[in-house]
Amino acid sequence: MSFLTSALLSSSKATMQWIEERTGVVAFAKPLLFHHVPRNAKWWYVFGSATLMFFTIQLVTGVCLATVYAPSAAQAWESLNYIDKEVPMGWMLRALHGWSSNAMVVMMAIHMLQVFLHASYKYPRELNWITGVFLLLTTLALAFTGQVMRWDQDAYWGLGIGAAIADRIPLVGDQVRALLLGGPIIGGETLNRFFALHVFILPGAALGLVGLHMMLIIKNGISEMPKPGAIVVPSTYREGFEERMKTEGVPFVPEAVQRDMVFCGVCLIALVALAAFYGPFGPGGMPDPTLINTNPRPDYPFMWLFGAVSLLPPASETAIMLIAPGVGVLVLIAVPFLSNSGERAPSKRPAMVLVALVTVMAIAALTWEGMTSPWSPVMDGWSALPTPAKFTHGRTPLEMQGAVVFQFAQCRNCHSLDGLGGKRGPELDDVASRLSYDQLVRQVQQGGGNMPAYGKNLDSAQTAAVVAFLATLHPSNEPDAKIPGAQLPPPPGSANAH
Amino acid sequence: MKRAVMFCSMVLCASGCDRPSASPAVQHVALAGELSTQSAFDTNCRGCHSQGAEGAALPLVNANYWKVATDATIIQAISHGQGRSMPAYLASEGGPFTAEQITSLVHGMRTLWGDGQPGGGGGISPVLTAGSASAGALVFSTACASCHAGQGTAGSVVDPMYLRMISDQGLWSAVVYGRSELGMPAWNQAMPGRPTGLSAQEVCDVVSWISSQRVSNEKVTK
Numbered sequence: 001m002s003f004l005t006s007a008l009l010s011s012s013k014a015t016m017q018w019i020e021e022r023t024g025v026v027a028f029a030k031p032l033l034f035h036h037v038p039r040n041a042k043w044w045y046v047f048g049s050a051t052l053m054f055f056t057i058q059l060v061t062g063v064c065l066a067t068v069y070a071p072s073a074a075q076a077w078e079s080l081n082y083i084d085k086e087v088p089m090g091w092m093l094r095a096l097h098g099w100s101s102n103a104m105v106v107m108m109a110i111h112m113l114q115v116f117l118h119a120s121y122k123y124p125r126e127l128n129w130i131t132g133v134f135l136l137l138t139t140l141a142l143a144f145t146g147q148v149m150r151w152d153q154d155a156y157w158g159l160g161i162g163a164a165i166a167d168r169i170p171l172v173g174d175q176v177r178a179l180l181l182g183g184p185i186i187g188g189e190t191l192n193r194f195f196a197l198h199v200f201i202l203p204g205a206a207l208g209l210v211g212l213h214m215m216l217i218i219k220n221g222i223s224e225m226p227k228p229g230a231i232v233v234p235s236t237y238r239e240g241f242e243e244r245m246k247t248e249g250v251p252f253v254p255e256a257v258q259r260d261m262v263f264c265g266v267c268l269i270a271l272v273a274l275a276a277f278y279g280p281f282g283p284g285g286m287p288d289p290t291l292i293n294t295n296p297r298p299d300y301p302f303m304w305l306f307g308a309v310s311l312l313p314p315a316s317e318t319a320i321m322l323i324a325p326g327v328g329v330l331v332l333i334a335v336p337f338l339s340n341s342g343e344r345a346p347s348k349r350p351a352m353v354l355v356a357l358v359t360v361m362a363i364a365a366l367t368w369e370g371m372t373s374p375w376s377p378v379m380d381g382w383s384a385l386p387t388p389a390k391f392t393h394g395r396t397p398l399e400m401q402g403a404v405v406f407q408f409a410q411c412r413n414c415h416s417l418d419g420l421g422g423k424r425g426p427e428l429d430d431v432a433s434r435l436s437y438d439q440l441v442r443q444v445q446q447g448g449g450n451m452p453a454y455g456k457n458l459d460s461a462q463t464a465a466v467v468a469f470l471a472t473l474h475p476s477n478e479p480d481a482k483i484p485g486a487q488l489p490p491p492p493g494s495a496n497a498h
Numbered sequence: 499m500k501r502a503v504m505f506c507s508m509v510l511c512a513s514g515c516d517r518p519s520a521s522p523a524v525q526h527v528a529l530a531g532e533l534s535t536q537s538a539f540d541t542n543c544r545g546c547h548s549q550g551a552e553g554a555a556l557p558l559v560n561a562n563y564w565k566v567a568t569d570a571t572i573i574q575a576i577s578h579g580q581g582r583s584m585p586a587y588l589a590s591e592g593g594p595f596t597a598e599q600i601t602s603l604v605h606g607m608r609t610l611w612g613d614g615q616p617g618g619g620g621g622i623s624p625v626l627t628a629g630s631a632s633a634g635a636l637v638f639s640t641a642c643a644s645c646h647a648g649q650g651t652a653g654s655v656v657d658p659m660y661l662r663m664i665s666d667q668g669l670w671s672a673v674v675y676g677r678s679e680l681g682m683p684a685w686n687q688a689m690p691g692r693p694t695g696l697s698a699q700e701v702c703d704v705v706s707w708i709s710s711q712r713v714s715n716e717k718v719t720k
Contacts, residue, residue: 382545383541383543383544384540386544386546386549386552386553387554389552392548392552392680395653396653396654396660397652397660397664398663401583404663405663407554462663464659465659465663
């Protein structure tokens with residue numbers, strides 16, 4: 001017996017040696033596992049590991065989902081319903097993927113907040129911070145493209161708004177929009193594009209960045225708990241740090257990793273519980289803004305942006321939507337360059353603590369705003385607010401059908417008639433004196449501003465009808481907005497009596 | 499660790515190991531049965547079906563409507579939708595209501611706006627049946643053309659785009675119930691020169707003729 005064990009042991013040792021000689025894998029892994037970390041770090045440093053765990057869950061569940069998901073506009077929605085209802089525990093897979101995505105963003109934000117409060121980004125860890133910022137951007141991009149994968153109404157509207165933002169870019173707006181959507185309107189091409197982004201390009205980028213981030217952690221070590229008076233001086237820092245790690249540090253395995261494991265375990269349980277209780281996200285209604293029961297909302301990571309947009313005065317939206325995100329990213333990247341030495345303790349950096357506090361509170365408040373009144377549309381306007389009599393009398397049957405389409409396609413949720421309806425878009429009581437027939441068609445098909453593009457979701461008859469109706473909305477002393485040679489034939493024999 | 503596994507499996511089984519119960523399902527404002535008929539109608543239907551002079555689709559607050567239409571046809575329309583713009587309200591078709599809620603909504607509306615009769619009256623058969631387009635052409639030229647053609651005050655009912663929007667049932671209902679608030683007569687009723695309005699067959703004929711004007715027979719299904 002003991003002979004057998006020792007024979008096995010020595011042969012496995014020989015195998016290890018054989019592999020090690022050719023790959024150097026042990027030599028590579030050793031510092032990863034046993035590098036010294038500060039003894040006093042305790043529970044503060046578990047958030048990064050938890051983020052990594054959620055990322056791993058995303059990779060695993062994502063690969064599983066990709067085996068069943070059909071990335072085509074015609075089948076995506078159905079295939080998600082299939083996963084939910086037919087694939088054993090398929091709904092759980094989707095739920096885990098969805099909740100873990102949100103959890104990853106949250107955990108990453110907490111991690112970032114901790115790093116910011118402890119000023120761990122100071123010398124020599126500036127690049128740790130910057131790769132972190134890029135990881136944040138990649139993760140948000142993954143969350144956004146993931147929401148599109150659901151190919152439901154939320155996805156559709158989110159895309160519509162995204163396209164509208166792209167549209168605002170001066171000069172190249174049309175091209176950026178086409179690049180994003182794979183065409184002028186949201187269609188099958190769009191889903192293909194976002195699928196490629198979501199499963200190849202962005203995860204690849206994320207993996208690379210995670211590798212870089214880890215490499216920098218090994219290279220620069222984990223920062224110590226900040227102590228007032230323990231000042232970072234770039235010229236002497238590294239020497240002192242390495243010395244302290246040697247004498248006071250503890251090896252990552254098994255000392256620090258225990259806490260990581262416990263925390264990750266708790267996170268995992270919470271994740272499974274959330275997934276089991278609340279189930280997967282969507283898919284909501286079919287990707288068709290013309291169907292009933294739309295209550296479009298972006299996923300949580302973008303809720304605060306949604307909220308911000310709903311608070312902005314319309315005139316400033318273009319500037320703010322285009323410029324603010326860029327400025328925000330630049331500020332984040334600039335953080336370690338603004339000050340990379342000196343005090344790290346929060347008690348000595350009250351201004352920075354205030355900045356963090358205000359940011360967190362602003363994002364929380366805007367998220368709340370986004371959840372409660374993102375577009376301030378009147379969600380049941382389409383089914384509750386009748387077309388005022390003055391806009392139905394003397395209309396042709398086609399124009400009347402257009403008034404119905406105006407309700408059916410939920411235009412009323414954003415647009416008011418005679419003061420009743422959503423205030424998200426302009427009141428349309430006399431829109432025909434502002435816009436020509438062609439412009440009305442274009443507005444409905446391509447959207448613009450904050451209006452979703454209806455594109456193919458209204459067919460030519462629905463578009464003709466709703467535009468015929470819109471064309472009658474003007475003061476009674478003006479003629480209807482009819483342009484000969486328009487894309488759609490003006491309704492023959494339409495009555496001009498108003 | 500063992501405990502964690504146990505907890506997870508408990509959680510999973512609590513949820514029935516099946517579809518999660520609280521998955522973000524259809525949200526809607528009002529459910530018939532829970533709320534009064536009037537407020538269910540106000541939140542879900544009034545945007546299209548006028549009450550009084552307003553509104554774009556066929557008025558349901560119309561005694562003539564409830565005299566003729568039977569619960570079966572009404573429930574059919576509400577449950578599964580009709581034409582291009584009447585949404586299906588049955589939960590299994592993506593709508594907000596259960597079958598029971600739809601039935602109680604219909605009974606509620608009949609109590610509010612009908613005359614206590616179950617429908618099937620009004621001197622006309624309550625269903626659209628096959629008609630003759632050539633006979634319908636004659637009906638149209640004598641009964642309808644004065645308003646709907648040439649210098650008439652009403653718009654075209656054979657506009658190709660219009661015909662792609664409305665169902666045959668919708669045409670039938672427009673003729674039988676009319677749109678009194680817009681000046682369109684109800685043709686099951688007495689008319690100057692037509693003491694009994696149009697017969698059930700004449701209505702089906704004229705619908706058949708209008709429907710035959712659809713371009714390349716693009717019929718609105720349902």
